[in-house]
Amino acid sequence: xxxSYPIVDIxxxxxxxxxxxxxxxxxxxxxxxxxxxxxxxxxxxIILASDDDPARPKSARGRPVDGTYSSFDQKRQxxxxxGITCSVxxxxxxxxxxxxxxxxxxxxQEINDDLDKACAENNAQPSGLKLYAFGCLPLxxxxxxxxxxxxxxxxxxxVKGVIMGTTGxxxxxxxxxxxxxxxxxxxTNTLVFLxxxxxxxxxxxxxxxxxxxxxxxxxxxxxxxxxxxxAVSRMYLAxxxxxxxxxxxxxxxxxxxxxFLAGRIESCVAHEREFIANGGHRQGPKRSxxxxxxxxxxxxxxxxGQPGLKAAIEAAGSVDRVMFGTDHPxxxxxxxxxxxxxxxxxxNISAIDGCFPQNEEAxxxxxxxxxVRVLGLDL
Amino acid sequence: xxxSYPIVDIxxxxxxxxxxxxxxxxxxxxxxxxxxxxxxxxxxxIILASDDDPARPKSARGRPVDGTYSSFDQKRQxxxxxGITCSVxxxxxxxxxxxxxxxxxxxxQEINDDLDKACAENNAQPSGLKLYAFGCLPLxxxxxxxxxxxxxxxxxxxVKGVIMGTTGxxxxxxxxxxxxxxxxxxxTNTLVFLxxxxxxxxxxxxxxxxxxxxxxxxxxxxxxxxxxxxAVSRMYLAxxxxxxxxxxxxxxxxxxxxxFLAGRIESCVAHEREFIANGGHRQGPKRSxxxxxxxxxxxxxxxxGQPGLKAAIEAAGSVDRVMFGTDHPxxxxxxxxxxxxxxxxxxNISAIDGCFPQNEEAxxxxxxxxxVRVLGLDL
Numbered sequence: 001x002x003x004s005y006p007i008v009d010i011x012x013x014x015x016x017x018x019x020x021x022x023x024x025x026x027x028x029x030x031x032x033x034x035x036x037x038x039x040x041x042x043x044x045x046i047i048l049a050s051d052d053d054p055a056r057p058k059s060a061r062g063r064p065v066d067g068t069y070s071s072f073d074q075k076r077q078x079x080x081x082x083g084i085t086c087s088v089x090x091x092x093x094x095x096x097x098x099x100x101x102x103x104x105x106x107x108x109q110e111i112n113d114d115l116d117k118a119c120a121e122n123n124a125q126p127s128g129l130k131l132y133a134f135g136c137l138p139l140x141x142x143x144x145x146x147x148x149x150x151x152x153x154x155x156x157x158x159v160k161g162v163i164m165g166t167t168g169x170x171x172x173x174x175x176x177x178x179x180x181x182x183x184x185x186x187x188t189n190t191l192v193f194l195x196x197x198x199x200x201x202x203x204x205x206x207x208x209x210x211x212x213x214x215x216x217x218x219x220x221x222x223x224x225x226x227x228x229x230x231a232v233s234r235m236y237l238a239x240x241x242x243x244x245x246x247x248x249x250x251x252x253x254x255x256x257x258x259x260f261l262a263g264r265i266e267s268c269v270a271h272e273r274e275f276i277a278n279g280g281h282r283q284g285p286k287r288s289x290x291x292x293x294x295x296x297x298x299x300x301x302x303x304x305g306q307p308g309l310k311a312a313i314e315a316a317g318s319v320d321r322v323m324f325g326t327d328h329p330x331x332x333x334x335x336x337x338x339x340x341x342x343x344x345x346x347x348n349i350s351a352i353d354g355c356f357p358q359n360e361e362a363x364x365x366x367x368x369x370x371x372v373r374v375l376g377l378d379l
Numbered sequence: 380x381x382x383s384y385p386i387v388d389i390x391x392x393x394x395x396x397x398x399x400x401x402x403x404x405x406x407x408x409x410x411x412x413x414x415x416x417x418x419x420x421x422x423x424x425i426i427l428a429s430d431d432d433p434a435r436p437k438s439a440r441g442r443p444v445d446g447t448y449s450s451f452d453q454k455r456q457x458x459x460x461x462g463i464t465c466s467v468x469x470x471x472x473x474x475x476x477x478x479x480x481x482x483x484x485x486x487x488q489e490i491n492d493d494l495d496k497a498c499a500e501n502n503a504q505p506s507g508l509k510l511y512a513f514g515c516l517p518l519x520x521x522x523x524x525x526x527x528x529x530x531x532x533x534x535x536x537x538v539k540g541v542i543m544g545t546t547g548x549x550x551x552x553x554x555x556x557x558x559x560x561x562x563x564x565x566x567t568n569t570l571v572f573l574x575x576x577x578x579x580x581x582x583x584x585x586x587x588x589x590x591x592x593x594x595x596x597x598x599x600x601x602x603x604x605x606x607x608x609x610a611v612s613r614m615y616l617a618x619x620x621x622x623x624x625x626x627x628x629x630x631x632x633x634x635x636x637x638x639f640l641a642g643r644i645e646s647c648v649a650h651e652r653e654f655i656a657n658g659g660h661r662q663g664p665k666r667s668x669x670x671x672x673x674x675x676x677x678x679x680x681x682x683x684g685q686p687g688l689k690a691a692i693e694a695a696g697s698v699d700r701v702m703f704g705t706d707h708p709x710x711x712x713x714x715x716x717x718x719x720x721x722x723x724x725x726x727n728i729s730a731i732d733g734c735f736p737q738n739e740e741a742x743x744x745x746x747x748x749x750x751v752r753v754l755g756l757d758l
Contacts (some may be wrong), residue, residue, distance in 0.1 A: 065653075172585045201580045205609060206551045214616040214663065215653025221644045222612060226605050227635075230584060233601060236595040253643065257604075260639035263684020263730070264598045264632065267723055271710045273442075274594025285592065305642020311690035331650045344646055351642070 006368035006379045009084045010193070010251060011300045011325025013092035015069045016114040018300030022107065030094050035059035041065045042378065047094060050202065050211060050219055062263070074116055076129050078328055082345050086379055088116065088371065090134035090163040093197035093331075097139060097165055104138030105145040111136055112153060119158035122124035130379055134163040134193050140170075143177070147173070147184045154188050160375040161191035166198065166231035173231050174238035186246040191298075191375065194232065196253040199223025228256030232297070233265060241296045242286045248296060248374075262289045293317060298374060300325040301366055302348055309351045313366075323374070324367045343374035384743050385758045388463045388752035389572070390631060390679045390704025392471035394495040401486065403620035410475050414438035424475060428599055429581065429590060447708035451497055453510050455705055461724050465758055467719045468494065468752065469513035469542040471709075476518060476544055483517030484524040490515055493534060498537035509758055513542040513572050519549075522556070532613045533567050539754040540570035540629070545577065545610035552610050553617035565625040565734045570677075570754065573611065574631040578602025608633030611676070612644060621665045621673045627753075628675060629702070633682035638694030641668045672696060677753065679704040680727055680745055688730045692745075702753070703731065703746045 004130050015023070023032040023045070030047040037059065046062035053061060067074045069092075080089055096108055115133040122131040135153045137146055153159045162185070168178050173194075185192055199219045205211045211218050228251060241247060251258065258265075266289050269275065275284035285292075294317035302325045303309050313322050331344035349367075356362040372379055394402070402411040402424070416438065425431050425441035432440060444672040446453045446469075458466055475487055494512040501510040514532045516525050533540045541564070547557050547615050552573075564571055578598045580715055585589045590597050607630060620626060630637065637644075645668050648654065654663035664671075673696035681704045692701050710723035728746075737743040 011735065023719055050443065117594045145542075165477055172589065174585070190655065200583050200605075204579050204605075205555070206613065210551065210553065210613065212653075214648075215651045217616060217644070217651050217653075218609070218612065221603075221640065221647035222609055225640060225643065226579075226583075226601075226608075229602055229605075229636075230597070233597065234585065234589065237596060254639075257608075257636035257639050260633075260636050260687045261600065261688055262606060263687050265596070266711060267683040267726060268596045268600035269593075270722060271713060272594045272596050277711060303639070303642055304646040307690040307693040308639045308642050310693065311639055311686040313716065314686040314689065331646060334650060334652065334655060343649060345644065347646060 005364045006372060007084045007257050007378055008088065008324065008368040008371035008377065008379075009079070009326050009328070010087045010088045010250065010323045010375075011302050012075070012087045012089055012328045013069075013330070014072075014089040014115070015092060016111060016118060017070060018093060018110050018114050020070050022378045030098065032065060033061070035060045037355075045069070047092070047197075048199070048219060050199075050208070050216075053212070068332065072122060072131075075131075075328070076122075076127065078342075079129050079339060082326070086130040086132065086371075086377060088132045088134060088160060088375065089119075090193060090195075091115075091136045093165060093195060095136050095163065095165055095196070097167060098315055099138070099140050104141035105149060108136055108138040108149050109152070112149070112156060112159060112197065112226055115159045115280060116156040123158065131378070132158050132160045132375065132377060134161045135159045137164060137170045139164070139168065139362070143180050146181055148186055148367070150181070150184045150190060153190070161193055163193040166194070166196060172184075172234055174234040174240060178240075178245065180246065180271075181248055182244045186244045187345070189248075191248045191250055191312055193250045193252065194228060196224040196227040196231075196256070199227050208367065227255035228252060229258050229261065230334050232256070232258055236265075236285055236289055236292055239285055241292045245296070248298070250298040250300065252302065254298055254301060254308055254312040254322075255297070255299045255315070258293070259299070259308075259311040262293060262315050265289045290315075290317070296321060297321070298370075301352060304347045305352065306342070306354045309355055317348050319362045319365050320370055322366050323371045324348070380473065385465055385747035385751060386463045386669045387465040387467065387703065387747035387756065387758075388458070388705045388707070389467045389468045389629065389702045389750050389754075390681050391454070391468055391707045392448075392709070393451075393454065393468040393494070394471060394733045395497060396449060397493050398470060399449050411444060412440070424448070426471070426576075427578070427598065429578075429587070429595075432591070440592050444683050447711065451501060452512075454707070455501075455506065457509050460720060461705070463705070465509040465511065465747070465750075465756060467511045467539060467754065468498075469572060470494075470546060470575075472574060474515045475540065476546060478517070478519050480520050484519035487515055487517035487528055488531070489494060491528070491535060491538060495535040495537045501546060502537070509535050509756070511539045511754065511756060513540045514539055514551065515539045516543060518543070518547065518584060522559050525560050526674070529560070529563045529567055529569060532569070532683075533709060539756065540572055542572040542574055545573065545575060546604055548656060551613055553613040553619060557619075558622065561619060561626055564580040565623045567660050568627075570629055572626050572627070572629045572631065573607060573637070575603040575610075578606050592648075603631045604635035605638065607631055611637055615644075615664055615668055615671055616648075618664055620671045624675070626675055628679070629677040629679065631679055631681065633687055633691040633701070634678045634694070636678070638670070638678070638690040640688075641672060641694050644668045669694070669696070674698075676700070676701060677749075680731060683726045683730065684725070685730045685733045688734050692734065698741045698744050699749055701745050701749045703727070707725045
């Protein structure tokens with residue numbers, strides 16, 4: 001891909017050095033393990049509970065974590081190989097969810113400063129490649145610390161929003177205790193990139209033994225998007241978007257499965273006896289899920305196929321609400337040729353091309369224009 | 380809706396009298412409870428584990444089960460109100476999953492005979508409304524009993540396939556012990572209507588308390604389709620469709636979320652280290668999920684919105700593989716006007732109309748033509 005307009009990747013992860021050190025200091029999930037028997041081997045990254053299979057040696061758990069996770073040079077090489085002109089990098093899951101309340105705020109500050117500084121250093125170079133970042137929040141800290149960091153992030157020139165998982169303060173994103181946080185995010189016009197990590201309980205897939213037969217396919221292909229769908233549906237049903245109508249979320253993996261299930265959600269809400277049980281006075285969310293999709297939600301275009309991408313665009317209500325992403329450095333080529341174009345990226349690009357074969361304006365919006373407008377990127 | 384071509388509802392449930400008697404004889408899920416304090420009150424149907432909330436009196440658990448569940452007259456009234464000319468009725472979940480091995484076969488035989496006879500009696504009338512049925516299988520019985528019933532069903536003139544849940548013999552549909560059953564289904568050219576019932580573990584939704592705040596919305600809107608998606612993905616990953624390439628499944632609720640996630644499944648399979656770990660010899664499913672969608676799977680059109688329906692048709696590969704359904708008698712109008720058109724039906728019909736505003740041939744196929752062809756209906 002080579003073009004005269006900006007190609008912006010809004011779903012691309014980095015572990016900055018401070019985060020690598022943090023994970024390397026741990027021995028429970030999430031952690032990084034350096035195999036001692038082979039010091040030249042890539043360290044292993046164990047981030048999912050299902051990765052930490054005690055039946056395997058630690059050197060075979062999780063996935064190899066090579067330089068693509070932490071090297072800004074390799075990020076730029078990847079961008080150049082795919083014609084990407086700007087990456088909005090974000091910490092990969094599970095972010096800071098696992099920190100104790102005392103260390104959460106200083107750790108978040110350190111990592112966010114790291115990210116901002118790395119972007120600034122990159123953007124001062126004449127390469128033409130731009131980097132911006134989604135910050136992370138100290139969600140295990142007291143609420144005032146979280147709110148403080150939300151406001152501080154607005155002073156970091158290269159931070160353009162925050163990335164967040166689905167657990168919130170520990171009780172999910174429909175937790176009323178989050179109202180203060182959501183109010184601060186809305187008041188500061190901070191876009192929240194909602195990303196899965198925890199998937200579904202193993203029993204949903206028939207248990208660990210069944211899951212293991214196909215490696216990570218069930219947790220990654222299904223668990224991740226279903227987790228996102230459940231999280232945003234719980235927010236919707238609990239009235240979060242009614243109480244915070246200015247809240248703006250960008251949903252990973254094209255909304256999980258929300259675009260496909262929005263009609264069923266609408267129908268189930270309309271037919272729910274619980275919502276009209278109170279003397280005929282209608283309870284439940286005040287707006288339809290479609291209205292929330294059209295005014296509070298953006299979707300990335302990380303869906304690897306035309307049927308899904310078309311549904312995402314149609315459910316979002318407009319081609320203006322869907323943004324290209326790669327999920328780099330995950331889903332690398334498995335062969336030896338690490339520098340070739342990545343199948344995972346090419347399949348997302350070809351889906352965009354296939355949806356709009358004769359419409360460069362629509363392609364341009366999804367590939368970068370929407371991100372420039374929504375995030376206020378200086379390109 | 381009124382038309383000169385057949386309108387066939389392939390997703391419409393009935394509890395024949397023998398099944399009502401069976402549920403009424405039970406006091407654990409699934410069961411029917413007749414409130415003793417008000418003999419005029421509709422009995423309550425408690426079919427989901429989440430329905431059986433001990434904090435509520437039994438008379439307020441589950442949902443009222445009125446004549447729409449068991450009355451063929453009311454089924455015909457519903458069909459006439461919506462212009463449906465043929466219904467392929469099926470037992471509602473949880474079918475016979477809960478029976479002990481000894482009673483499963485005779486119960487299945489009794490219910491299947493009941494269904495076939497009711498269809499025959501209806502079809503002998505001059506009303507112009509036709510009924511056919513999907514039979515049920517005694518899945519808790521020994522395999523030879525199940526195979527015997529699969530073959531016997533081919534002798535019942537009005538039975539056009541079978542309905543099945545996601546548990547199979549108790550271990551899911553990727554259980555190798557099902558190979559004998561799948562071989563019999565394929566050899567007899569028996570279409571399997573795959574339907575959810577068990578949803579996801581409560582913890583996937585944040586627990587029972589969170590679920591209860593929005594009644595049945597989370598288990599029904601999300602749990603049901605996610606269960607179907609997981610079940611068919613497990614079959615795919617385990618090579619069931621490779622071993623039984625003639626197997627034909629019709630997936631409820633437009634495939635759960637399979638059409639939206641097929642691209643992600645394909646990508647995760649392509650990037651799964653487990654599948655190439657064996658000395659470079661590729662493991663895992665032999666065909667792409669798209670090929671399986673195009674040759675082994677049909678989808679109903681019970682998805683309540685255009686974005687989902689379009690994705691279903693595109694993922695299915697053709698408008699020839701998607702079939703209209705209503706999910707009657709579930710999702711009735713909640714107001715007093717029980718005889719008006721049902722919102723749940725109208726939203727599915729308007730999605731079909733909206734997808735093909737100028738294409739009566741496509742509408743005709745989805746609304747009935749495909750069912751006539753695939754099931755061999757005599758209309």
